[in-house]
Amino acid sequence: MPAPQPATAHELAHASVADVVVIGGGVNGTGVARDLSLRGLRVVLFEKNDLAFGASGNSSGMIHGGARYLAYDASVTAKSCKDSGFIQAVAPHLLFRIPFLMPLPRGAKGRILLELVDGYFKAYDDYQPLKRGESHTRLSAAEMQAVEPGLATDSCGGVTFDEWGTDGARLCTLNAVDAARNGAAVHVHTEVERIEPIGQSDAAASQSPAIPRWLVTARDATSGAVHRVACAFVVNATGAWGPLTAALGDVARASLNVRPGKGIHVYYERRITNFAIVAKAIDGRQAFLEPWENMTVIGTTDDDYYGNLDRVLPTSEEARYLIQAVAQVFPSIRRARAIGTWAGVRPTIHRWGRVEDKLSREHEIVDHAVAGMRGVISLIGGKLASYRLFAEEASDFVAHALGVNRPCQTHVLPLPGGISVPNPRQLAEEFSVDSIAAQRLVFRHGERARPILQSLRDDPRNAEVVCPCEPVLGAEIRHVLREEFAFTARDVSRRTRLGLGACGGMRCALRCGQIVASERGLSPVEGMRQGLELLETQALMRRPILDGEQAQQEALHRAYLRGLLGPSPGEGS
Amino acid sequence: MSRRDVIVLGAGAAGTAAAWHLARSGCHVRVVHAAAGATALWNGVVDGLPGTPSPAESELLSLLGICAPTSPAKLLNIFGILREADAHDDALLDVASARPALVLVPTLPRAAWDGEAIAAGLRAHAGGRFDAQTIAIPDLLLPGELAWPDGAIACALDDDARRAAFEWSLTEKLATWKNTATALLLPPWLGVSKPYAKPLEKALGVGVGEVASGLAAAAGLRFVHRRDALFAHLGVEVHRSRCEAIDRDGESVRLTLKSGELVTGTHLLVAFGGFVSGALQVPRHPAISLVPAFQRSVPSLTLRADFLRVGARGKELAINGSTYGTTPEDLAHTLAGPALLDALGVLAADDGSPYGSPLPFVRIAGDALADAPRTFGHALRGGIRAAQKLLNA
Ligand SMILES: Cc1cc2nc3c(=O)[nH]c(=O)nc-3n(C[C@H](O)[C@H](O)[C@H](O)COP(=O)(O)OP(=O)(O)OC[C@H]3O[C@@H](n4cnc5c(N)ncnc54)[C@H](O)[C@@H]3O)c2cc1C
Ligand SMILES: Cc1cc2nc3c(=O)[nH]c(=O)nc-3n(C[C@H](O)[C@H](O)[C@H](O)COP(=O)(O)OP(=O)(O)OC[C@H]3O[C@@H](n4cnc5c(N)ncnc54)[C@H](O)[C@@H]3O)c2cc1C
Numbered sequence: 001m002p003a004p005q006p007a008t009a010h011e012l013a014h015a016s017v018a019d020v021v022v023i024g025g026g027v028n029g030t031g032v033a034r035d036l037s038l039r040g041l042r043v044v045l046f047e048k049n050d051l052a053f054g055a056s057g058n059s060s061g062m063i064h065g066g067a068r069y070l071a072y073d074a075s076v077t078a079k080s081c082k083d084s085g086f087i088q089a090v091a092p093h094l095l096f097r098i099p100f101l102m103p104l105p106r107g108a109k110g111r112i113l114l115e116l117v118d119g120y121f122k123a124y125d126d127y128q129p130l131k132r133g134e135s136h137t138r139l140s141a142a143e144m145q146a147v148e149p150g151l152a153t154d155s156c157g158g159v160t161f162d163e164w165g166t167d168g169a170r171l172c173t174l175n176a177v178d179a180a181r182n183g184a185a186v187h188v189h190t191e192v193e194r195i196e197p198i199g200q201s202d203a204a205a206s207q208s209p210a211i212p213r214w215l216v217t218a219r220d221a222t223s224g225a226v227h228r229v230a231c232a233f234v235v236n237a238t239g240a241w242g243p244l245t246a247a248l249g250d251v252a253r254a255s256l257n258v259r260p261g262k263g264i265h266v267y268y269e270r271r272i273t274n275f276a277i278v279a280k281a282i283d284g285r286q287a288f289l290e291p292w293e294n295m296t297v298i299g300t301t302d303d304d305y306y307g308n309l310d311r312v313l314p315t316s317e318e319a320r321y322l323i324q325a326v327a328q329v330f331p332s333i334r335r336a337r338a339i340g341t342w343a344g345v346r347p348t349i350h351r352w353g354r355v356e357d358k359l360s361r362e363h364e365i366v367d368h369a370v371a372g373m374r375g376v377i378s379l380i381g382g383k384l385a386s387y388r389l390f391a392e393e394a395s396d397f398v399a400h401a402l403g404v405n406r407p408c409q410t411h412v413l414p415l416p417g418g419i420s421v422p423n424p425r426q427l428a429e430e431f432s433v434d435s436i437a438a439q440r441l442v443f444r445h446g447e448r449a450r451p452i453l454q455s456l457r458d459d460p461r462n463a464e465v466v467c468p469c470e471p472v473l474g475a476e477i478r479h480v481l482r483e484e485f486a487f488t489a490r491d492v493s494r495r496t497r498l499g500l501g502a503c504g505g506m507r508c509a510l511r512c513g514q515i516v517a518s519e520r521g522l523s524p525v526e527g528m529r530q531g532l533e534l535l536e537t538q539a540l541m542r543r544p545i546l547d548g549e550q551a552q553q554e555a556l557h558r559a560y561l562r563g564l565l566g567p568s569p570g571e572g573s
Numbered sequence: 574m575s576r577r578d579v580i581v582l583g584a585g586a587a588g589t590a591a592a593w594h595l596a597r598s599g600c601h602v603r604v605v606h607a608a609a610g611a612t613a614l615w616n617g618v619v620d621g622l623p624g625t626p627s628p629a630e631s632e633l634l635s636l637l638g639i640c641a642p643t644s645p646a647k648l649l650n651i652f653g654i655l656r657e658a659d660a661h662d663d664a665l666l667d668v669a670s671a672r673p674a675l676v677l678v679p680t681l682p683r684a685a686w687d688g689e690a691i692a693a694g695l696r697a698h699a700g701g702r703f704d705a706q707t708i709a710i711p712d713l714l715l716p717g718e719l720a721w722p723d724g725a726i727a728c729a730l731d732d733d734a735r736r737a738a739f740e741w742s743l744t745e746k747l748a749t750w751k752n753t754a755t756a757l758l759l760p761p762w763l764g765v766s767k768p769y770a771k772p773l774e775k776a777l778g779v780g781v782g783e784v785a786s787g788l789a790a791a792a793g794l795r796f797v798h799r800r801d802a803l804f805a806h807l808g809v810e811v812h813r814s815r816c817e818a819i820d821r822d823g824e825s826v827r828l829t830l831k832s833g834e835l836v837t838g839t840h841l842l843v844a845f846g847g848f849v850s851g852a853l854q855v856p857r858h859p860a861i862s863l864v865p866a867f868q869r870s871v872p873s874l875t876l877r878a879d880f881l882r883v884g885a886r887g888k889e890l891a892i893n894g895s896t897y898g899t900t901p902e903d904l905a906h907t908l909a910g911p912a913l914l915d916a917l918g919v920l921a922a923d924d925g926s927p928y929g930s931p932l933p934f935v936r937i938a939g940d941a942l943a944d945a946p947r948t949f950g951h952a953l954r955g956g957i958r959a960a961q962k963l964l965n966a
Contacts (some may be wrong), residue, residue, distance in 0.1 A: 316900045460719075464684030474684070507787065510652040514690045524653050524694040531652075532908060539907040546901035546914075554905055554914055555847055556614070559947065560788055561908065563616045566656035567948065 417446025469501020587939025617792025653694015666782025
């Protein structure tokens with residue numbers, strides 16, 4: 001492979017200067033950007049799609065304490081639980097408890113399993129206090145049935161255990177917003193296209209470590225504008241894209257051992273149980289059903305994926321695989337109304353020859369100095385649950401290399417909105433909004449819900465419930481457009497969950513596009529295009545699960561849009 | 574002509590048109606319908622009626638309060654999108670008829686109405702052919718009404734006293750605009766049982782009409798109201814219950830209703846629509862007993878007689894690739910492309926006779942028909958034509 005050409009003098013003259021460029025706006029990229037900017041470093045973050053576009057916005061949304069690691073290394077579990085506790089401390093509004101039920105099959109094997117599982121979770125109980133978790137409980141078959149009547153009746157009993165859930169897109173957004181507050185420049189819809197050496201000698205660099213060694217070139221997809229940043233350090237936090245990004249410098253793709261594992265979820269229009277329930281798929285892999293935010297989610301698959309990372313689509317076969325697994329333990333899932341799917345690709349650390357599911361999900365910092373690229377690292381692997389820790393480790397590495405010795409503060413400084421959690425009912429009364437709308441707003445914005453609601457006083461139209469399914473108020477849409485790096489209707493949807501509910505965006509997407517256009521001074525035609533783009537995305541993601549009632553909804557959806565837009569060419573008469 | 578006993582299944586645009594034509598031709602008509610179909614949720618915009626309507630169509634359109642301008646109307650919707658239509662509920666504002674056009678759009682302290690965005694949309698979509706300006710009419714609604722749904726306001730305006738107050742606040746405001754403005758665009762509120770656009774137009778001296786809104790608009794409510802009045806006038810026998818089975822009983826067709834009633838007739842006109850409470854069941858493929866093939870709409874309706882077959886694009890629903898049956902990906906759509914779901918319906922040859930053997934005693938019309946264009950105009954026209962065919966059989 002030819003070595004990248006050093007940057008030209010002309011390019012350098014037009015470059016801005018930063019200490020660190022972070023590539024990737026997932027939870028790891030935004031986490032590092034926040035950590036480093038809190039340490040006083042000048043950070044520029046580039047995200048080619050939107051914040052949380054990748055695995056971070058398409059995960060199962062669980063902040064678990066790592067019970068699975070207990071079998072081989074209890075210290076990993078302890079670390080995970082402690083970090084789950086830290087995330088709770090800095091973003092208390094953004095976490096919700098997910099109590100799990102694990103039913104075990106009837107018969108001799110099940111009874112033995114129950115003893116083992118009971119013992120296992122007894123050991124896990126020791127770590128629960130680190131994350132405000134409850135101890136596990138062993139339940140008889142009758143007790144299981146009593147707490148969740150929807151369970152299949154063929155278990156011999158089981159256990160409960162306690163985990164937490166979160167919203168990955170919000171987590172990324174809050175980290176990015178806080179990074180920006182601390183001086184970072186955050187550019188979304190801006191793809192890094194080149195990473196070139198500036199041509200400093202190693203000697204010069206070791207004398208003053210903060211001297212720029214890399215020129216990063218990125219392009220804004222909307223305006224076409226090119227950003228050039230000269231920096232001392234580059235952090236590649238592009239998850240499953242990692243090898244592609246590293247190859248923009250001089251790293252052979254194969255040297256980054258990332259195994260891309262596709263995982264899908266199917267979600268249902270409401271919460272049909274208050275427990276997450278563990279199930280087993282036909283091939284023995286674990287599946288689950290979880291109450292998540294205001295809906296029910298089942299997940300997840302894990303298959304090698306070498307397709308387009310910018311367009312990951314679930315298939316109906318994958319959806320059926322999950323539904324079949326979950327129906328074993330929760331039969332009525334077949335009667336629930338599935339309203340959509342999402343899919344992400346895990347950046348899993350590669351280990352040859354193991355069954356996919358057993359691959360380590362641990363994280364690793366790859367220092368490309370080995371490949372002759374001093375000052376470039378790649379973050380691979382990781383979990384939502386351990387993003388803060390991973391970001392801390394990466395930031396320690398970078399800070400050390402740049403000779404900065406300010407300590408990490410991300411475990412003590414609250415994320416935006418995380419200082420206190422206001423009482424939603426009080427807010428609902430004070431601002432005369434629907435109490436569910438207030439509750440969801442507080443979940444997403446913590447104490448920043450109040451200033452958002454205050455805008456209702458300036459303009460009553462801000463009280464408009466634009467998305468009645470979630471619900472999302474006009475005020476929140478304007479807020480995320482102004483304060484949270486949202487530029488399009490789809491960006492708004494990612495940050496607010498607008499359009500992701502039962503009506504699939506039918507009632508809100510075009511209105512959201514209209515608000516985006518008015519906020520950003522775009523033409524109404526562009527606003528409409530963005531609304532349609534959101535609808536199109538949602539329609540694509542619904543395709544694998546269309547059935548019965550949802551088919552009616554689909555036909556209604558189509559009729560509604562035809563009604564608004566007129567028949568498409570070739571249709572109508 | 575022998576007297577026919579016709580059952581019309583469905584009372585949307587297609588069923589209503591068929592029942593009307595059959596009843597005035599001297600048939601005994603029984604209409605069976607349940608719940609809201611597409612027409613009851615429809616927004617008042619009519620596509621699929623290009624050209625000049627036939628005399629029968631014109632007569633029915635005016636009975637249903639629909640006007641068909643000589644050239645396509647231009648209608649603006651709640652998202653500020655301007656689109657053409659062949660005809661429309663007469664309370665909607667046809668922007669094209671208000672030339673030279675300065676359209677006034679009220680601004681209101683109301684969440685569900687963004688006058689500025691609608692006016693901006695009209696300017697952008699009309700490409701300079703129309704102008705739009707906003708006017709503030711703060712007292713158009715009472716403070717309590719500001720948060721009501723559009724449909725509720727439309728019903729409230731059926732009341733004479735409330736309507737007079739509404740008209741008064743508009744008259745006052747419009748006095749200064751009389752010589753410049755040509756039209757006033759209002760939210761979808763202009764009455765349900767007493768359509769109010771035309772009288773208001775007269776009172777104000779400018780064109781007045783509703784914006785085309787989305788789902789469950791006042792236009793759909795007006796349709797239901799006018800349909801019921803029409804049926805009462807014609808003496809049509811109406812059964813409001815879900816049909817759960819269709820089969821044959823000797824020479825006649827028999828419908829089993831959820832209410833327990835049996836309705837029989839010599840002829841059947843199927844107009845049960847395409848979805849909302851539609852009634853299609855995709856037959857199971859005999860080779861696949863494990864997993865039921867894809868079902869849609871009301872699975873409880875069984876077509877015991879095999880004279881109705883369900884399919885798409887002239888064929889029975891195919892069982893393809895997947896071992897489980899038709900994949901949802903095939904049925905569903907994105908906005909970009911066509912999909913089976915749109916074409917799914919009762920199979921019929923071109924002349925409206927069912928798939929396989931053309932049966933003289935059954936006709937199909939509207940969205941229920943496989944590959945129907947699914948427009949109001951097509952349903953209405955198809956309803957009349959299917960009725961004519963039954964009469965000629
Ligand atoms: C199905 C599934 C379920 C999961 N469930 C959980 C769970 O329940 N709990 C948990 O803790 N973890 C879970 N995970 C793991 C977790 O989601 C990921 O490990 C984590 O989100 C990875 O974050 P990241 O920032 O490294 O990558 P990503 O979130 O994928 O971010 C990478 C970003 O880089 C951007 N990018 C790519 N190339 C460029 C470029 N050239 N220029 C600029 N930007 C670029 C992409 O657009 C993307 O936004 C799950 C993962 C999957 C797939
Ligand atoms: C929101 C929306 C916007 C639209 N916009 C436009 C537009 O802009 N332009 C346009 O041309 N068209 C538009 N349409 C489409 C148009 O409304 C339909 O194509 C048309 O109304 C179909 O009429 P139909 O009589 O075939 O069916 P429907 O109106 O659906 O009537 C079906 C009838 O059958 C009855 N029924 C169904 N199953 C049973 C059963 N088992 N037992 C008893 N009764 C049953 C129902 O109660 C109903 O009365 C729109 C539709 C919707 C929903």
